[in-house]
Amino acid sequence: MEDPPPEYANGYYDEAVEQLREREYPSLKDVTYLDHAGTTLYAKSLIESFSRDLTSNLFGNPHSASASSQLTTNRVDDIRLRVLRFFNADPDVYDLVFVANATAGIKLVADALRDYGERRSGFWYGYHVESHTSLVGVREVADAGNKCFMTDDEVEKWIAGLGEDAPPTSPEDETPKLFAYPAQSNMTGRRLPLRWCKEICQARKGNCFTLLDAAALISTAPLDLGDPCLTPDFVVLSFYKIFGFPDLGALIVRKDSGHVFRRRRYFGGGTVDMVIALGTQWHAKKEVSIHDQLEDGTLPFHNIIALDSALEVHKRLYGSMANISSHTGLLANELFERLSSLKHYNGSPVCQLYTSPSSSYTDRSTQGPIIAFNLRDSRGNWVGKSEVEKLASVKGIHLRSGTLCNPGGAASHLGLNDTEMLQNFSAGQRCGDEHDIMQGKPTGALRVSFGAMSSWGDVTTFINFIQEFYVDKGPVVAPALSTPIANSRFYVESLCVYPIKSCAGFKVPQGMSWRVNREGLAWDREWCLIHQGTGVALSQKRYPRMALIRPYIDLDRGVLRVTCGGLLSSTEEGHLEISLARDDPELVSAEMCQNSMQKSSTVCGDRVIVQVYSSPAVSSFFSDFLGIPCTLARLPPQTFTRYSKAHPAERPVHERPDMSMPGSFPDATSSRGKPQQNPILLSNESPILLISRSSVNRLNESIKANSKTGTGINKAVAADVFRANIVVAENLSATTAASGECSGEQPYIEDSWTSLRIGPHGLEFDVLGSCRRCQMVCIDQLTAERREEPFSTLAKTRRIGGKIFFGRHIGLSSSSCTGDDDDGSEGRSIRVGDAVIPSYD
Numbered sequence: 006m007e008d009p010p011p012e013y014a015n016g017y018y019d020e021a022v023e024q025l026r027e028r029e030y031p032s033l034k035d036v037t038y039l040d041h042a043g044t045t046l047y048a049k050s051l052i053e054s055f056s057r058d059l060t061s062n063l064f065g066n067p068h069s070a071s072a073s074s075q076l077t078t079n080r081v082d083d084i085r086l087r088v089l090r091f092f093n094a095d096p097d098v099y100d101l102v103f104v105a106n107a108t109a110g111i112k113l114v115a116d117a118l119r120d121y122g123e124r125r126s127g128f129w130y131g132y133h134v135e136s137h138t139s140l141v142g143v144r145e146v147a148d149a150g151n152k153c154f155m156t157d158d159e160v161e162k163w164i165a166g167l168g169e170d171a172p173p174t175s176p177e178d179e180t181p182k183l184f185a186y187p188a189q190s191n192m193t194g195r196r197l198p199l200r201w202c203k204e205i206c207q208a209r210k211g212n213c214f215t216l217l218d219a220a221a222l223i224s225t226a227p228l229d230l231g232d233p234c235l236t237p238d239f240v241v242l243s244f245y246k247i248f249g250f251p252d253l254g255a256l257i258v259r260k261d262s263g264h265v266f267r268r269r270r271y272f273g274g275g276t277v278d279m280v281i282a283l284g285t286q287w288h289a290k291k292e293v294s295i296h297d298q299l300e301d302g303t304l305p306f307h308n309i310i311a312l313d314s315a316l317e318v319h320k321r322l323y324g325s326m327a328n329i330s331s332h333t334g335l336l337a338n339e340l341f342e343r344l345s346s347l348k349h350y351n352g353s354p355v356c357q358l359y360t361s362p363s364s365s366y367t368d369r370s371t372q373g374p375i376i377a378f379n380l381r382d383s384r385g386n387w388v389g390k391s392e393v394e395k396l397a398s399v400k401g402i403h404l405r406s407g408t409l410c411n412p413g414g415a416a417s418h419l420g421l422n423d424t425e426m427l428q429n430f431s432a433g434q435r436c437g438d439e440h441d442i443m444q445g446k447p448t449g450a451l452r453v454s455f456g457a458m459s460s461w462g463d464v465t466t467f468i469n470f471i472q473e474f475y476v477d478k479g480p481v482v483a484p485a486l487s488t489p490i491a492n493s494r495f496y497v498e499s500l501c502v503y504p505i506k507s508c509a510g511f512k513v514p515q516g517m518s519w520r521v522n523r524e525g526l527a528w529d530r531e532w533c534l535i536h537q538g539t540g541v542a543l544s545q546k547r548y549p550r551m552a553l554i555r556p557y558i559d560l561d562r563g564v565l566r567v568t569c570g571g572l573l574s575s576t577e578e579g580h581l582e583i584s585l586a587r588d589d590p591e592l593v594s595a596e597m598c599q600n601s602m603q604k605s606s607t608v609c610g611d612r613v614i615v616q617v618y619s620s621p622a623v624s625s626f627f628s629d630f631l632g633i634p635c636t637l638a639r640l641p642p643q644t645f646t647r648y649s650k651a652h653p654a655e656r657p658v659h660e661r662p663d664m665s666m667p668g669s670f671p672d673a674t675s676s677r678g679k680p681q682q683n684p685i686l687l688s689n690e691s692p693i694l695l696i697s698r699s700s701v702n703r704l705n706e707s708i709k710a711n712s713k714t715g716t717g718i719n720k721a722v723a724a725d726v727f728r729a730n731i732v733v734a735e736n737l738s739a740t741t742a743a744s745g746e747c748s749g750e751q752p753y754i755e756d757s758w759t760s761l762r763i764g765p766h767g768l769e770f771d772v773l774g775s776c777r778r779c780q781m782v783c784i785d786q787l788t789a790e791r792r793e794e795p796f797s798t799l800a801k802t803r804r805i806g807g808k809i810f811f812g813r814h815i816g817l818s819s820s821s822c823t824g825d826d827d828d829g830s831e832g833r834s835i836r837v838g839d840a841v842i843p844s845y846d
C-alpha cells in the first residue's frame with residue numbers, strides 16, 4: 006500500500022486526523038469503523054461540552070414564565086436559527102421543525118399532504134428508485150397514485166412535462182403532487198442532481214412539491230440552502246449522521262409551502278393557542294410559525310441543547326463540511342481505485358462494484374464516500390455477504406451488508422426483478438438473514454462508508470483484509486486427503502455434553518459409560534437460557550460470558566449443578582441446583598407446574614413451547630451473572646426428531662452440509678421454507694458433533710505459520726472452542742507397533758468418513774454432514790474473551806464454496822436405534838478410550 010498523497014498528508018483539518026482520532030475518538034482504538042452511513046461517531050469533546058452545559062444550567066420545560074423555562078425556550082430559539090445558518094438557509098425563507106429523525110419528518114409531510122387538497126382526495130407521489138425505505142413508504146398514503154422513477158432520464162422527462170399541464174382553475178383544485186428523492190444514495194453514495202428541486206419549482210403549476218432527503222448527504226457534504234438552484238419545499242435530515250449525537254432530526258420547510266400543513270388534523274401539546282375541552286369541539290391553532298404548528302408535545306429539549314455543543318465542537322475539529330467532503334472523498338476514491346484493480350491470480354476481478362454511470366469517485370458533486378460491492382472468487386462464484394461480515398467482525402472491521410434500507414437501489418444494482426424477489430421471499434429470505442445468494446444472485450451487497458474522522462489507515466486495513474482473505478493467489482485446490490490407513494487407530498479422547506445450550510460443557514469422567522440417544526448424548530442441550538423480554542434463546546455468539554456458566558451433571562444425586570465465573574477467579578459466585586428429573590417434586594416440578602409459565606420462545610424464527618423456570622432465584626442467578634434479564638428453560642422431551650429413523654429419506658447426508666455447531670443456533674437458512682420437515686426444535690441441527698485432535702493440531706500449526714513471527718503471542722487454540730461432543734484422537738504408537746508403518750497424524754481424514762463404529766459393541770453412527778462454522782469459535786471457553794483465531798486461519802484453510810467447515814455431524818444410525826430407547830442396554834453407550842472404526846466412501 007502506498008503512502009497517502011500530499012493532499013491527505015497536509016490535511017484538510019487543522020490537526021492531523023490520526024492525532025484527532027486518538028484524542029477525540031477513543032472508541033476507535035483497535036477497530037476499523039466503516040459504517041458512517043449508518044451513523045457517524047461523536048467526539049469526546051462534544052459529550053464533555055454537553056455534559057458541562059447540563060450540569061451548569063437549570064433547564065425547565067419550555068414555554069413557561071420561570072427563569073429555568075425561559076432559559077430553555079431561549080436556547081431552543083437560538084439553536085433553531087444556528088442550525089438554519091449551518092445549512093446557509095435564510096430564516097426568512099425557511100423554518101426548521103425539530104422531529105425525531107428524518108423518517109419522522111417525511112411522515113409529517115406525507116400526512117399533511119394526504120389531508121391537504123380541497124376535497125381531501127389525497128396526493129400523487131413520485132420517488133426516485135434510489136430512495137431509502139423511509140421515502141418509499143410514503144407511497145402507501147398517496148391515495149392519488151404513485152410512481153417510482155427508474156432513471157434520471159425519466160425524472161427529467163417528467164419535469165419537462167410538468168409545465169405542459171393545463172393550468173388548474175384554482176391552485177387547490179389540482180391534486181397535489183409530491184416528488185421525493187435522496188440528495189445522496191445511502192447505498193452507493195451517488196449524489197443526485199440538486200437542480201431538480203429548482204426545475205420542478207419553476208415548471209410547476211399548482212400544487213407540486215419537492216421533498217429532499219438529505220439524511221445521507223449531510224453526513225459528509227455541505228448542504229447549501231442559500232444556493233438559488235436549491236429550492237426544495239421540504240428537506241429532512243437526522244443530526245446523528247452529521248455529529249454522531251444527538252439522536253434528533255429536522256424538517257426544514259420553505260415558508261412559501263408552509264400552507265401544506267394547514268389542514269393537518271391532529272394537535273397536541275404546544276401547537277394550539279386555545280382548546281375548548283368541555284362542550285364545543287373547538288381549538289385555535291398557533292399561526293405564528295410553522296414549527297409552532299408542528300412541534301406537538303414537549304420538544305426533546307435536552308437533545309436540542311446538545312446541538313449547541315455538537316455544532317461548536319464540529320466546527321472546531323473540522324472547520325467546515327467542505328473540508329470533510331474533500332477528506333472523505335479522497336479516502337473513498339483511493340479505496341474505490343484499489344478495490345477496482347484487485348485481481349485474482351487468473352486475472353478475474355475480485356470486486357463487483359455498484360456504481361452509477363452518472364457519478365465518479367473523483368467528482369464530489371456526483372459521488373459521496375460510500376462504496377457498495379460484492380466479492381467473487383477466482384472461478385467467478387459470488388462470496389456470501391454474511392461470510393464476509395463474520396470474518397470482518399473477527400478482524401474488528403465494522404461494515405454493513407444487505408439491501409441497506411434501499412430496496413430500489415439494491416434491486417436495480419443486483420439485477421433482481423420483482424418476481425425473483427418474491428420468490429426469494431417465499432423461499433424464506435428476510436431482512437438481516439443469511440440468505441446471501443439465491444437463484445445464483447446475491448440478495449444484498451456489502452457497504453463501506455467513510456466519515457469525518459476516517460483515516461488512510463482505515464483504507465489500508467480494509468484493503469489488506471480483502472487481499473488477505475478474498476484474493477485467490479493460486480488455483481483453489483481441495484485439501485488433499487491422505488489415504489486412510491487400514492488399521493484404524495482412532496479412539497475417543499474425550500466426551501463432552503452441553504446441558505445448557507451455549508454454556509460450558511460437562512466433561513464425561515474417564516471410565517464412565519455415557520448413554521447415547523437418537524437425539525445425541527444423554528443430557529446434551531436439555532436446557533437453554535431465554536431472554537425474558539423477547540423470549541429468544543441466548544447464544545454465546547452474542548453473550549460470550551455464557552461460556553463461564555458451568556453445568557455439572559451429578560447423576561448420583563440426580564441434580565444439575567451450575568456454577569458461574571471464571572475457572573481461575575477466586576470469587577465464589579454461588580451455585581444453583583436443578584433436579585434432573587422432569588417431575589422432581591422437590592424443586593423443579595413445583596416451580597414448573599405451579600409457577601412456571603408456558604412461554605413461546607423464538608429460535609431462528611420458529612416458535613416452540615418451552616418450560617420456563619419462573620423462580621426468581623433461578624432467573625436472578627443467570628441474570629445477575631450475564632447482566633441480561635433471562636431465565637432457564639427446559640426443552641420438552643422428544644423434540645429432537647429431525648434424525649429419527651422414521652424420516653431417513655428426507656435428509657440425505659450429502660444434501661445437509663450446512664449445519665451449525667452445538668451451542669450455536671441453526672441458521673435461519675436451514676430451517677425456513679421447508680414446510681414438510683418435522684417441527685423444529687430448540688435443538689441444534691444434529692445430534693452429535695465430532696472433531697479430531699489431529700485436525701486441531703494441524704489447524705494450530707497453520708495458525709502458527711500464518712501469524713507474524715515475533716509477535717510473541719501464542720494464538721494456538723484449545724479444542725474446546727469447537728464445542729464438540731466427541732473428540733477423537735489417533736494412537737500413533739499402537740499403529741506403528743501393529744503394522745510396522747510409521748506415519749504421522751491424519752488431519753481432516755474425518756472429512757471422508759461416511760459412518761463409524763465406536764466401542765466394544767460397535768455402536769454405529771452415520772456421518773450426517775460437515776459442521777459450518779461462525780465466529781463463535783473465537784470465544785475462549787476459559788476466559789470468555791473474543792479472539793481472532795481460529796476463525797481467521799479457518800477462513801484461509803478450510804473454506805469450501807464460501808463456507809467454513811470444521812468437524813462432522815453424526816447421529817446414531819438406524820440400525821443402532823432399534824429397540825426401546827429406554828432399554829438401558831450397555832450397547833447404547835460409549836466411553837472415553839473406546840476405539841473408533843471409521844468407514845470411507
Ligand SMILES: *Cc1c(COP(=O)(O)O)cnc(C)c1O
Nearest residue numbers: 106107108137187191220221243
Ligand atoms: C439514514 C437515512 C434515512 C433515515 O434516517 P432515520 O434517522 O432513520 O430517520 C433516510 N434516508 C437516507 C438517505 C438516509 O441515509
